[in-house]
Amino acid sequence: MNMTGTLKRILKVTSNIGSNIIDAPIVVLLYHRVARLQEDFELLTVSPDNFDSQIAYIKSHYPVLRFDEDWSKVRTPAVVITFDDGYADNYHNALPILEKHNVPATFFVTSGILDVTHEFWWDELGQIILDSTHRYPEEWIDYDTQILTRNIDENRSLYQYQQKKLKSASVEERRKILDNLIEWSGKKTYLRDDFRSMDYYELKQLHANNFAAIGSHTLNHVQLSALDYNTQFNEISEGHNRLGKIIGAELNTFSYPFGAIEDYNLDSLSICKTLGFKKVAANYPGQYHRWSDNLQIPRKLVRNWDMRFFKSYLKRAFYL
Numbered sequence: 001m002n003m004t005g006t007l008k009r010i011l012k013v014t015s016n017i018g019s020n021i022i023d024a025p026i027v028v029l030l031y032h033r034v035a036r037l038q039e040d041f042e043l044l045t046v047s048p049d050n051f052d053s054q055i056a057y058i059k060s061h062y063p064v065l066r067f068d069e070d071w072s073k074v075r076t077p078a079v080v081i082t083f084d085d086g087y088a089d090n091y092h093n094a095l096p097i098l099e100k101h102n103v104p105a106t107f108f109v110t111s112g113i114l115d116v117t118h119e120f121w122w123d124e125l126g127q128i129i130l131d132s133t134h135r136y137p138e139e140w141i142d143y144d145t146q147i148l149t150r151n152i153d154e155n156r157s158l159y160q161y162q163q164k165k166l167k168s169a170s171v172e173e174r175r176k177i178l179d180n181l182i183e184w185s186g187k188k189t190y191l192r193d194d195f196r197s198m199d200y201y202e203l204k205q206l207h208a209n210n211f212a213a214i215g216s217h218t219l220n221h222v223q224l225s226a227l228d229y230n231t232q233f234n235e236i237s238e239g240h241n242r243l244g245k246i247i248g249a250e251l252n253t254f255s256y257p258f259g260a261i262e263d264y265n266l267d268s269l270s271i272c273k274t275l276g277f278k279k280v281a282a283n284y285p286g287q288y289h290r291w292s293d294n295l296q297i298p299r300k301l302v303r304n305w306d307m308r309f310f311k312s313y314l315k316r317a318f319y320l
Contacts, residue, residue, distance in 0.1 A: 259283025
């Protein structure tokens with residue numbers, strides 16, 4: 001780290017320490033999956049054993065709050081657990097561990113991917129590319145270096161290249177790109193049980209559990225900042241309304257797909273305000289204080305770390 005970076009880090013730590021003296025910080029953690037996978041291109045999956053250890057540690061060191069409750073009277077550092085997307089392993093693997101430790105979590109669910117016969121687009125992309133051994137067509141790439149898929153490193157390189165394109169694509173463009181890749185690879189994709197989203201029954205059972213709360217996560221998991229206002233509004237409102245109808249409940253929380261600063265914009269904030277969301281979760285590091293914007297609540301992404309790293313990561317989250 002250079003001198004400028006070191007100075008910025010010192011200033012940030014000093015600022016956060018000052019904020020923490022005035023108001024106790026709340027750290028919101030972001031999970032996606034709890035499962036055992038051989039390949040995880042997005043590095044979003046935490047093993048059941050690691051998740052169990054992480055939740056046990058959190059419970060023994062911090063109060064664990066619900067995302068949708070009032071935090072204004074919290075006077076001690078606290079943690080909130082959230083999940084994004086709506087994978088079936090949230091119900092089958094994560095929920096029993098949360099129940100075991102009496103820890104609540106909020107699950108932000110993409111309603112258009114529920115109870116379907118296809119996977120999330122990034123998983124389908126990984127399935128297409130993982131075992132491919134083809135030369136990638138030069139006319140499909142935006143730079144001069146040819147991409148091959150002869151080994152796992154080259155597969156990952158192609159995955160990262162296409163993931164960036166698909167992330168900002170419309171639903172229709174995304175499907176066209178995936179179909180072209182299926183034709184290129186020479187193999188058909190199928191719904192793998194380890195990668196499927198929840199079905200309606202699983203979602204309803206999750207909603208009925210005292211340790212789970214449901215929030216919305218758009219209809220198709222698109223990058224909102226790549227859409228115009230009306231398309232954004234439909235994505236957010238239709239996803240939200242469909243989810244509420246499935247579980248038969250009024251919902252008032254939401255999380256931005258992907259969730260980094262560049263993934264949503266002022267239109268997104270305006271729509272969330274218009275729809276009356278109580279709290280909205282983003283995906284960039286930070287703490288929540290009483291003066292924080294409830295339409296842009298920062299979260300700390302959790303990966304499949306061992307406990308030594310996780311303890312250090314969580315401790316630093318209250319200051320960095």
